[in-house]
Amino acid sequence: MQTIPEYLKSSWRGWVLFGVGFLGALIVGWVIFPMVLYSQHPQPMNFNHALHMDPERVSGIEGDTERERCLYCHEFRDDGTFAGIPKLSKCTECHEDPDSPLGQTPEEKEFLKRYVANHQEIPWYSYYKQPDCVYFSHIAHVKMGNLECKTCHGDHGSRKVLPVYQKNRITGYSRNIWGYRISGLKKNTWDRMKMDDCAECHKDMGHENNNSCFVCHK
């Protein structure tokens, strides 16, 4: 019977172990790492974007286009700055009476009891907050650049349930900036919000001049 020579035996075992190490690293890098890197934070309450964007179900949401309806709550202030996540005062334009819910959901009742009645702001987690060293003007992109909200924010406006906010334990920023694919690869424009993505879009739209450092890093 032919036996496998010792040196080959050793080599074979070595390659198996190399493979184990290689595979283990792949599991660590692709699966365990993202689980460890991000902490999970459910929003303080749910907000049904799909419901609020439907003028047939919610009267008072004005706007012919989807973008106009987004801007009804996520508005521009008089000085052109973007208000971002609406303050409670925007909610209470409709939900003014804490004792009279406008809908049937228990979430709304809880919202009225906890926040409207106590005049307390809702401590939302912001999915799209850029680092402090980045200057970003919504009005330049939405009004001058005529971009749709979904170009950067995807289908956020049609979601019924707010996703769990994932916070990067190192940087403190939202997972949405890097994107949900840990590989950093993207299919859609809204999959990532890193500097390269800004620059790529500027280039595609013929605004390469806007890729100068001080346009955003003032």
Added chain:
Amino acid sequence: MGINRREFIKLVVGGVAGIHVTPLPWKLTDDIAIWTQNWPWVPVPERGEFKEAKSICTLCEGGCGIRLRLVDKRGVKIESREDFPVNHGGICPLGMGGLQLLYNKDMRFTTPMKRVGPRGEGQFMDISWDEALDTLIQRLKGLRDENKSHLLAALDGLPWDSTESVLVKRFLTAFGSPNYVRVVDQESVDRTVNLIMHGINGPMGFDLENADYVLSFGAGLLEGWGGSGRILNLWGQWKTKKAKVVQVESRASNTASKADRWIAIRPGTEAALALGIARELVERGRYNVDFTNEHVFGFGDFVDQEGRTHKGFRSLLMEAYKPEKVSQITGLQVGDIKSIASELEAAKAPIIIWGRGKGELPMGVHETMAIHSLNVILGRIGRPGGIMVKTGVPLSDLPPPVLDERASVGLKNAPIGGKGLLGCTSLYRFAKALLESKEPLVDTLMIFRSDPIQSMPSSILLEKALKKVPFIVSFSPFRDDTSCYADLVLPDHAYLEKLQELPAPKGLGYSAYCISAPVFPAIYKTKALGDTLIQVAHRLGGGPKESFAFKGYEDVVKVRVKGLFEAKGSIKLGKEPAWKWGINVDSGLSGDEKKDWEGLLKSNIWYMPNNTNGEHLIFPTESKKVELFSLLLKRNREPLKLKGEEDLFPQYKPLEDGKEGLLLIPYEMANWSSGWTPNPPYLTKTIFDNILLKQDLFFEINPRTAKELGLKENDYVEVNTKLGQIRMRVHLFEGAMPGVIYAPLGFGHIGYDEFIKGKGVNISKVLWSQEDLVSGAPLWWGTKVKITRV
């Protein structure tokens, strides 16, 4: 089966190779890069709506208008206001750094507190407002129940005539104590001189905007005198219209360096120079003959009602202030004295101003009178570009306080330290009386917006005097040095958190009253001082309760401003600058009280430009004229312990505590607060290494003097005055007069936070001083020191 070394390496190499085809190293590198840009200890303001608010700065009494940039409710930047008549876009470093005083919790009393450590250590424990008020009220009630209300005293550093100050005085009267004490600063001295010479108990104004020649006797125009915002703006205006600024000062300060002419005079002899110049003008016949004949009493020799002949001011000048003698006293050339007189003669609208440094440290009453006598003989009173004598702003009076039996009994006691001409006691006299008395004179001392432990000359005496006061209550919002001696703290709101007002901004040439509503709600658990006093009075019951029948502090202010609405001025900011004479201003008033109140809070100012109808030339003195021979001082000769008749005239009085040693003169800087207001940490960064290096404070000395003493740059020395010893370092400075050392004020704090506490030494503490007979101010510029190298 075991893994051998070779196999283990293969496992690891596999792992390493594998990890490089995962996102882990690339993502981690990216995250770490972002993390380095976001240090958690770098403060980043919350995002929110940008807003702008207009207000006034009350950190000093300059009355500047400021603009605040807010993100939501948080202030993030202070800038100046160009639409505000006082400062027209000028602002000082302290004013710009003011926000750090609000949000820095280590600098503030964030809640009522009681002392837990030894006095002066600044160790406090948080207590509730209920407990704090109960403690104070129990103590005050006890005093009144035992008919010992006169054992309460109040030290008031609030702006003169402000509603808060009026309430403090009212509280004391209704309580039954005569012990209303103020720190005598230059503002008080100016008011005293205004009373003595013009018969007006009110502020003096300097119409600098319309002057074309400014002769400044030591006024630190660029160091913070008269409100930095206004003066910095004016400095530009003067340069544009080619007005000349002459600075009389021994040290090459910023003002002296930037002035058109610097007269380096021996410190403390400014009055002699002023009188020497006056003599020169009189001798040449180039004074204002019409004005002195018509409006001045005591200029020439005169015969009184009893038929006795008295020498007039002119004779005194001729005898005692000959140029050669003045030259000897001041160290200046006779030619200097004559040339300044010639310049004054040639100027169309000259003004003579005074004040040492920022004008917080007092000058003597007689020397202020001496310098001001130049304005008098040149007829520069009530004229464009001259000195304005004002009764203050026409605020309505509150109904008189109700005095119950206990208050009446208490008020029969003599005030500790005696009452001055302005109706209050000088803190310096008060402290000396406490020190000299064997009996306890005070049980409870309440302190309002004043930090004399830091800023009063010879404050080491006050430190000792405070040991004799069993209970001290501070109402300061800041952890100032004097508050470190307090047993109980009931913190006021800081500026911008409360309704703030400033009747008569410091040195302004026309009548103005600045006011601002709170810009944002209180950050900490503090309470507006006016409301605290009203609450305490209500709980005391009796006379105090009846005297404080107001709903709140704001209501009292509303009652007082009614007087403004009835006067001729305006609350509307017009295009014409308010300092222009004889302009017709649109009052901006509707006649509706609520609307006018809102209008006043919107413009933040009521003002009345000067007119040309000569109203201001009515002098309510005994002689109905400007008095160079003071009949008021004559009447008060005995209580004030004035000696000869020359004490009734403006005069130069030498001041020195000995012939040996160097003279120590403190100096002040625009970028360092030396009064009650604390320094924002921003300002600490602006101090040069040859002023403060880590904890060491430097004094300036002329290289020649230093060489004689064998001192070199950066040497450590011990500086000894009669009152104590301080350790400092040497900085050689050509701009220092030989034989004099100059040390900065406002350092060596025992209170506040790590950026200020323990930095340098407190010069005020060991300054030798002598009492001014008229005002009770500590006169401080004669301190002699011995220096030992260590």
